[in-house]
Amino acid sequence: xxHADILYAFAMARxxxxxxxxxxxxxxxxxxxxxxxxxxxxxxxxxAVRTWLTGxxxxxxxxxxxxQAQARTAGDLQExxxxxxxxxxxxxxxxxxxxxTPEAAVEQREMGRALSRCIGAxxxxxxxxxxxxxxxxxxxxxxxxKLGISPTNYRVILYRARLALRRCMEQxxxxxxxxx
Amino acid sequence: xLNCHEASQLASSRMEAVLPLxxxxxxxxxLALCRHCRRFARQIERLRRVARATQTExxxxxxxxxxxxxxxxLQQQARGTGD
Numbered sequence: 001x002x003h004a005d006i007l008y009a010f011a012m013a014r015x016x017x018x019x020x021x022x023x024x025x026x027x028x029x030x031x032x033x034x035x036x037x038x039x040x041x042x043x044x045x046x047x048a049v050r051t052w053l054t055g056x057x058x059x060x061x062x063x064x065x066x067x068q069a070q071a072r073t074a075g076d077l078q079e080x081x082x083x084x085x086x087x088x089x090x091x092x093x094x095x096x097x098x099x100x101t102p103e104a105a106v107e108q109r110e111m112g113r114a115l116s117r118c119i120g121a122x123x124x125x126x127x128x129x130x131x132x133x134x135x136x137x138x139x140x141x142x143x144x145x146k147l148g149i150s151p152t153n154y155r156v157i158l159y160r161a162r163l164a165l166r167r168c169m170e171q172x173x174x175x176x177x178x179x180x
Numbered sequence: 181x182l183n184c185h186e187a188s189q190l191a192s193s194r195m196e197a198v199l200p201l202x203x204x205x206x207x208x209x210x211l212a213l214c215r216h217c218r219r220f221a222r223q224i225e226r227l228r229r230v231a232r233a234t235q236t237e238x239x240x241x242x243x244x245x246x247x248x249x250x251x252x253x254l255q256q257q258a259r260g261t262g263d
Contacts, residue, residue: 004250009236016237022246026253033257054235082185090183096219099226112234115227133196134231140196159192162224169227 004029006050007057014061014131016120017068024064028057058136062146065128077126077160085163094167099174111174118168122161129154130161182210184217191221195228 004025011021032053085094100107119127125147132138144154182190187210190203199207211218242250 004247005241006236008242008246009238009240012237012240013235018243018246021240022242022249025242026250029250029254030257033254086183086185090185092184092216095216096223098219099223108230108233111230113238115230115234116237131231134228135235137232155189155193155196158196159189162192162227163188165227166220166223169223 003050003053007053010054010057011061013116013119013135014128015065016124016127020064020068024057024060027060027064028053031056031060058138062132062138062143065125065132066146066148077123077157077164081160081164085167096166097170099169111169114169114172114174115165118165118172121168122164125149126157126161126164129157130165133158182206184210184214187211187214187217188220191217192224195224 007025007028008021011024012018015021015024085092087093119130122130129143129147129149132143133140140151140154143149144151149157187207190199190207191211193199194204194207211221
């Protein structure tokens with residue numbers, strides 16, 4: 001079941017809900033099975049299979065997210081988040097600190113874990129909008145269409161997510177010389 | 181002249197879309213003068229690189245029950261009984 005576990009971890013990074021992630025894995029594997037039955041697919045090696053499966057999953061994940069978003073009262077990142085970081089004149093209250101360089105592989109992994117935790121602390125839809133944009137690089141237009149949000153709203157959600165995440169990363173110890 | 185709040189918004193927006201020329205110029209001027217906003221712009225680009233490199237949730241694993249449910253669903257489908 002190792003494919004299923006990878007798919008599940010992949011879905012969890014985007015949906016952050018175990019029941020939804022399980023559904024995404026199931027729909028992906030069922031779709032894969034159907035595709036296999038209807039035409040002969042020949043893969044060279046495990047990694048090709050995995051790439052194919054995660055490709056299917058990416059679409060399932062965003063569809064599932066849209067379906068459940070309709071039934072949910074959206075918690076969103078509020079304007080107070082911006083007010084906490086900027087004063088009335090628009091100057092930084094919480095000045096960004098210097099982050100460590102260079103970006104060594106080990107450090108990158110550590111940052112990855114911290115970023116996952118920080119994304120997990122965001123309310124939805126901010127967490128998923130950020131994930132679809134930054135983990136998957138799905139174009140703005142497609143995300144707006146699928147999730148039914150306006151381009152303006154999308155920009156605001158993403159901006160606030162970035163403000164919150166940048167701050168959260170510093171709270172996890174990634175800011176050097178910054179203010180506490 | 182942009183303030184930091186506005187500059188940081190533009191620094192975020194330019195990651196998804198090309199800004200109109202006047203905004204690009206204003207942002208460029210602000211960034212040239214403000215190291216806090218330069219850091220912000222660099223750091224949100226870095227969040228993107230870290231995100232791209234981190235595709236899965238560390239430690240996320242299917243529960244035993246979820247595994248059973250999956251196996252059952254796949255068997256049903258394989259037998260052609262649908263869902």
